Amino acid sequence: MRGKRVLALLLLPFLLFYSLPVQAVEKEDRTWQDEMIYFIMVDRFNNGNFKNDFQVNMNDPKAYHGGDIEGVTNKLDYIKDMGFTAIWLTPIFKNEEKGYHGYWTEDFYEVEEHFGTKEDVKKLVEEAHKRDIKVILDFVVNHVGYNHPWSKDAEKADWFHEQKEIANWDSQEEVENGWIYGLPDLNQENPDVENYLIDVAKWWIQETDIDGYRLDTVKHVPKEFWNEFSKEVKSVKKDFFLLGEVWHNDPRYISQYKEAGIDAFVDFPLYEQVSTTFSKVDQSQQNPYDVWKRNQAYYENPYLLGTFIDSHDTVRFTRKALQNKQHPGTRTKQALSYLYTSPGIPIVYYGTEIALDGGEDPDNRRLMDFRTDKEVIDYVKNLAQLRAELPSLTRGTFDVLYEKGGMALYQRTYKDETTLVAINNTSSTQVVDLEGDMFGEDKQLKGLLEEDIIRPVDGQYKVALDREKTNVYVVTDKKGLNTPYIVALVVVYVAFGLFLFLARKRRKKSS
Structure with missing residues (x-):
């Protein structure tokens, strides 16, 4: 028995060496196009601190459900284990009543009390960085909450555009100046407004060491503001990432905001094609590929585009599959296969890994369930491992x-x-x-x-x-006979035979 153990120990280094795949390309410095982003709606993800659970009503889809920043911190290992290298959080700034989603800002310098404190944010970033995970915060500069104190202040009347809904969406002037859903629209042409928004953006970077902003409603804000904003926030931290939301189906329209210093954009044209193609079987994959060909023509670096199959603003991919009478787990795996193996930064909305169902907003923002089947989760892990190990999947031609x-x-x-x-x-x-x-x-x-x-x-x-x-x-x-491996085995067996021979000889001599 002892001899067998010795043989196993002798063989182990050779077996390990020859079983490992050869890495064709040396590992290079990690860039943003190598990241895999997990997108979290803070209130609907995980409850880490029950002390801030006031006004929580899980039966009301438009009320707070208890998720908080501490809850995200507690699940960093879960996120890391799936292979994600960055997280994007919905806005965490103080919101007005029922602003569970974070897009009705009341105070840019305070954390929403349902979510925790600034210290919780700092701890989240610190713990994420320990796990080599980057943190992106959602940042809204286009508007504030319905009842923001500024909107009641006569001295700040010129901080807002005239109250008027957008009637003509083809008019860039109306798109930039109109009020969305009645939310007070900030006037970024006013130097005071511009300075305030830029200062607060820089402050959060300095205070918490976050790694990027996802910029909400980019097309509703003048490019001149974005130019100044981009320059200033990037002066605070090297390699700070700006991911813009320009909701449009024409890459020519989206790509023009690259001139405003925004690094990358979420790819809505690809979303439309991928979610349609993979939510049912026997669908040609030509349309998603054609989006890539167009992206190459219009973007300086199309590898930085954020790719996704659903989000907090769309119906869940699972719902699309169910409407097509398809198995959502299988369909999700196929759709994510395309995302993880095609150019772009995969962005996976929380719950996608468990095929969470949901229709239109707010049904697409259901509470996360961590006690479900792990089939898709395990598949995501495998995809992430391949994407991390093969540079051709993040940087290669397509x-x-x-x-x-x-x-x-x-x-x-x-x-x-x-x-x-x-x-x-x-x-x-x-x-x-x-x-x-x-x-x-x-x-x-x-x-x-x-x-x-x-x-x-x-x-x-x-x-x-x-x-x-x-x-x-x-x-x-192509591998035929692995001569070095065979030679190594022969050497090991000869050495082991010699070891046994000498051991017997020693025993005879001693007896």
Whole structure:
């Protein structure tokens, strides 16, 4: 028995060495396009402090439900374990009554008391940074709450645009000056307003060490303001990230705000196509891919776009799948497969990992449930691991090799690493033939999401995939007999035999 243990110890280093995949590309410095963002509506995520649970009514979808900043901190390990490298929180500033969502600001310098304190925010950021997780806060500069004290102050009348709803959404002037849902619209052309908003934005960075802002309602604020805002906040912290919300389906319109110093934008055109394509089977993947081709034409760095399948402003992806009489877990896995393997920064709305259901606002903001099936969670972990380990999935080219009726093969290439992504979005098993020399001589495809090895047969790779499945293959050198491995085994066995021989000889001599 002791001899077997010794043999196992001798073999272990060799077995480990030869079982690990070869990393084709050296690990480079992490950039924002390498991140994976988990988006949290603070009030609906996790209750960490019951002492701030006043005016909580979980039966009212428009009331506070008890989630808070401490609750987010308590779940950082859960978030980390799924592979997320950044979190985005809905606004945490003090809101007026029933402003559970955070978009009705009452005081920019105070934390909403239902959510906690500034010290809770600082602790969250500190704990997140210990886990190598970045923190993005939602920031609203377009408007304030319905009853904000400024709106009652005659001396601050010029802090707001004239009360008027937007009638013509094609008029940029109306879009920037009109009131949305009756919320008092701030006049950023007023230097006092501009200075106040910029100062408070810089203050939160200095006080809490956050890493970025998600900028709400960007198109409703003049570009001149964003230029100054971007320059000032980025002077406070190196690599501070600005992610803009420009709700529009034309990338030409969205991309013009890059000139205002905003780093990236949430990709609404892609959302429309991905959520439609993957919420049912037998749908062509050409439309999502066409969005990528357009993005390349209009954005300086389209890899920074935030990609998503649902959010706090849309119906849940699960609801779309259910409306199409589809299994939401399977559909969610397929949609996330596309997000994690295509260019862009995946943004996953809390609850997506448990296929949480929800219709229009506020039904799409249900309380998170941590006691559900882990099937999608485990799948997200696997996707995140691949995306973290393969630079080609975050920085590589993105080319479609095959697409027919929902079965698609995409090639991602970065430096010496080539990845093949196969997504079968159909209701039947699919087999696709690829030319055997297209990746070079003596190559094979190694499946990582589903274990598989594909070598050329009769001059062709046959990529076979079950219905509603995805696999990610890395192109590696074809392996025949592993001579170094065999030699190493022989050496180990000879050494072990010699060890036994000498041990017996020693025993005989002593006896």
